[in-house]
Amino acid sequence: MTMIASRAATAALVVMCGVAALALPHAARADEPIKIGFLSTFSGPQGQLGQELFDAFNLGLKSTGGTLGGRKVELIQGDDQAKPDVGRQVADKMIESDHVQILTGIVFSNVMLAAAKPTLDAGAFVFSINAGPSQYAGKLCHPHYFNESFQNDMLAEAMGIYLRENSVKRVYLMAPNYPAGKDFLAGLKRTYKGELAGEVYTAFGQLDYAAEIAQLRAADPGAVFFFYPGGMGINFVKQYAQAGLMDKVRLYGPSFSLDQTILPGIGDAAVGSFASTFWTEDFDNAASKKFVADFEAAYGRLPSTYASAAYDGARILDAALKAIGGRIEDKDAFQKALESVKFDSIRGHFKFNTNHYPIMDSYLSEVIKDAKGRPTLKRLELIKADQADSYAAECAMK
Amino acid sequence: MTTALLIEQGLNGLQLGVQLFLMAAGLTLVFGIMNMINLTHGSLFMVGAFLAATVLAHTGSFVLALVVAVPATALAGLVLEAAVLRRFYGRSHLDQVLVTFGLIMVINELTRMVWGNVPVPMALPQVLSGAVTIYPGVTYPSFRLAILAVGLLVALGLYVVVVHTRVGMWVRAGASDRAMASAMGVNVGLVFSLVFAAGAALAGLAGIMAGPISAVQVGMGEPVLILALVVTVIGGIGSIKGALIAAVLIGLADTFGRVLLPPALGSMIIFMMMAAILAWRPRGLFPVHG
Numbered sequence: 016m017t018m019i020a021s022r023a024a025t026a027a028l029v030v031m032c033g034v035a036a037l038a039l040p041h042a043a044r045a046d047e048p049i050k051i052g053f054l055s056t057f058s059g060p061q062g063q064l065g066q067e068l069f070d071a072f073n074l075g076l077k078s079t080g081g082t083l084g085g086r087k088v089e090l091i092q093g094d095d096q097a098k099p100d101v102g103r104q105v106a107d108k109m110i111e112s113d114h115v116q117i118l119t120g121i122v123f124s125n126v127m128l129a130a131a132k133p134t135l136d137a138g139a140f141v142f143s144i145n146a147g148p149s150q151y152a153g154k155l156c157h158p159h160y161f162n163e164s165f166q167n168d169m170l171a172e173a174m175g176i177y178l179r180e181n182s183v184k185r186v187y188l189m190a191p192n193y194p195a196g197k198d199f200l201a202g203l204k205r206t207y208k209g210e211l212a213g214e215v216y217t218a219f220g221q222l223d224y225a226a227e228i229a230q231l232r233a234a235d236p237g238a239v240f241f242f243y244p245g246g247m248g249i250n251f252v253k254q255y256a257q258a259g260l261m262d263k264v265r266l267y268g269p270s271f272s273l274d275q276t277i278l279p280g281i282g283d284a285a286v287g288s289f290a291s292t293f294w295t296e297d298f299d300n301a302a303s304k305k306f307v308a309d310f311e312a313a314y315g316r317l318p319s320t321y322a323s324a325a326y327d328g329a330r331i332l333d334a335a336l337k338a339i340g341g342r343i344e345d346k347d348a349f350q351k352a353l354e355s356v357k358f359d360s361i362r363g364h365f366k367f368n369t370n371h372y373p374i375m376d377s378y379l380s381e382v383i384k385d386a387k388g389r390p391t392l393k394r395l396e397l398i399k400a401d402q403a404d405s406y407a408a409e410c411a412m413k
Numbered sequence: 414m415t416t417a418l419l420i421e422q423g424l425n426g427l428q429l430g431v432q433l434f435l436m437a438a439g440l441t442l443v444f445g446i447m448n449m450i451n452l453t454h455g456s457l458f459m460v461g462a463f464l465a466a467t468v469l470a471h472t473g474s475f476v477l478a479l480v481v482a483v484p485a486t487a488l489a490g491l492v493l494e495a496a497v498l499r500r501f502y503g504r505s506h507l508d509q510v511l512v513t514f515g516l517i518m519v520i521n522e523l524t525r526m527v528w529g530n531v532p533v534p535m536a537l538p539q540v541l542s543g544a545v546t547i548y549p550g551v552t553y554p555s556f557r558l559a560i561l562a563v564g565l566l567v568a569l570g571l572y573v574v575v576v577h578t579r580v581g582m583w584v585r586a587g588a589s590d591r592a593m594a595s596a597m598g599v600n601v602g603l604v605f606s607l608v609f610a611a612g613a614a615l616a617g618l619a620g621i622m623a624g625p626i627s628a629v630q631v632g633m634g635e636p637v638l639i640l641a642l643v644v645t646v647i648g649g650i651g652s653i654k655g656a657l658i659a660a661v662l663i664g665l666a667d668t669f670g671r672v673l674l675p676p677a678l679g680s681m682i683i684f685m686m687m688a689a690i691l692a693w694r695p696r697g698l699f700p701v702h703g
Contacts (some may be wrong), residue, residue: 058521058632059630059632059635059636060630060632060633060635060636062530062630062631062632063530063531063532063630063631066530082610130507139481144425152559179620190678192677192680194642213678216676217671217676217680218676218679218680220636221680222627222636222637223425223429223626225425225428225429225557225668226422226425226671227671227672228667228671229418229421229422229425230418230672233415233417233418246532246627246628246633247629248631249532249628249630250626250627253625253626253627253628254626257537257542257544257554257556257557257625257626258544258554259543259544259552260556279531279532279534280531280532280533280534280628280629280630282534282536315529316529316531349511355449379698388424
């Protein structure tokens with residue numbers, strides 16, 4: 016009996032590790048609405064991130080009257096479970112049976128790398144509101160691939176500049192072992208250039224960091240730069256604080272390690288840490304203020320940097336489609352309209368680079384408590400204005 | 414690696430192992446005794462953590478959170494057992510996997526509806542929020558020591574109950590021959606319900622102890638469930654002793670694997686270990702019967 020039971024348990028394990036995608040049902044093909052496949056991570060420990068993007072994208076759509084360029088929108092939601100193979104399957108389905116014209120929503124770069132190619136090959140647009148792998152910024156750049164959020168390396172490069180200019184010594188680097196983790200640490204090393212106290216990659220989705228934190232303490236670094244999005248970030252920061260290191264070795268990260276997707280889950284532990292970012296909750300322009308107020312009213316929480324990019328994403332699509340009278344079927348016109356898009360960004364201003372990634376201002380921010388006692392990011396100095404990513408030169412856009 | 418670091422990493426491995434044991438103990442009992450693969454064990458882990466975080470947020474007392482959340486999770490387990498799972502004891506393992514996997518999604522969605530999508534904060538109990546020096550140069554978070562202590566106490570308690578009490582004898586009897594135990598006057602149905610409730614309580618306890626050190630969020634149980642299944646298979650299904658030894662082995666292998674091996678290999682080490690152990694002993698280290 017136990018022999019069979021062992022096998023059954025192993026089978027159960029396999030089921031848990033790789034269950035088929037659960038794409039939501041879709042309506043029959045219609046000519047009028049613009050079809051957008053929203054493929055994101057909705058389940059598992061990182062599932063919060065997909066919901067964050069989805070909520071903010073929907074809020075962006077609401078701000079444009081529920082239409083893009085005057086046309087109705089059909090959003091087809093799919094869950095990639097943060098797994099590249101699942102993401103690719105759902106993307107295939109969205110293209111083949113739902114005939115989506117734009118694929119968006121992807122959180123993780125490894126999913127993006129798996130899902131973008133079949134989408135682009137089928138002639139659809141990939142419009143990233145989060146994942147910004149270096150590959151598509153450089154050699155793989157594609158006329159129908161746009162990323163309006165950031166390129167993975169950029170915020171790490173900005174933090175590297177800040178750490179170098181402020182003579183922070185012996186930085187210790189930590190990130191998950193997947194494409195974006197590599198991009199972030201590569202970005203930091205590109206601009207920091209100082210001696211590193213250590214460079215550690217952990218398994219994607221790891222829960223416990225006690226062993227790595229013990230190694231970190233033993234290395235006695237001057238500062239820690241870490242990139243841990245979603246649940247990984249919450250776990251790492253909590254455990255880092257509990258190890259008594261928060262007062263001894265300061266934490267630096269991109270905003271994804273320290274924004275509203277992380278801070279509410281850890282309480283006050285991260286106050287005093289620094290994040291590099293392209294947007295914070297306290298940005299002082301009308302569009303941003305409206306966004307924060309609307310988001311809080313709709314969802315009862317503060318928006319994160321993920322949400323800021325997703326909200327702008329819907330508004331970029333609207334502005335570009337408005338410029339061409341909603342004719343998304345004219346792909347060349349849509350591409351040109353995106354390349355030269357003009358809209359009222361909550362970042363203050365916005366422009367695409369030649370490789371279809373953003374040129375952006377990167378700021379330093381600090382985790383503080385706001386008037387209501389909630390931990391938030393406070394914008395400090397501008398680290399680099401009009402920052403372009405480091406791969407654009409490798410891109411020969413055809 | 415210095416002695417101090419070696420000790421600290423050894424403790425980390427032991428602590429991770431004990432935490433896995435809390436989770437695997439209930440899983441292996443239910444599996445071994447009822448022959449039921451219960452994937453909702455991970456959901457009970459999550460429910461325990463959410464309930465405790467809520468009680469803690471409202472009362473500020475970790476003890477109260479434990480006192481409320483552990484029985485509440487046991488109750489949730491009982492309801493689950495009586496409403497759905499009881500009907501699946503006699504069914505094939507595939508049916509059990511399918512129904513419990515479906516339940517994971519239902520419970521995840523229910524949790525999302527009640528607590529929302531954003532992770533819930535759960536603070537450390539004040540007395541255990543610091544770190545203690547256990548060896549020159551080794552300071553260790555007190556709460557992790559508490560997890561270690563709780564896990565070892567639970568192991569001892571389970572051993573005493575299963576091996577030295579009448580209820581334990583019923584449990585063992587029900588496990589090895591359900592029909593015969595029933596004929597001898599043991600109320601097997603009641604015993605099964607009790608075992609299920611105890612397993613749920615342990616899963617809840619594991620979730621509560623994990624809450625302050627990790628993210629309390631929807632889906633938090635699934636990665637832990639996968640590790641607990643590995644522990645169950647390695648230890649031998651139904652064996653508490655096997656679960657404890659396998660959990661500690663996994664904890665140590667994972668900790669040292671992560672520190673000493675390249676990252677790709679380090680994250681695979683426990684699965685390679687599982688494959689090796691199963692090749693050598695297909696029924697796990699301590700097979701219970703048959």
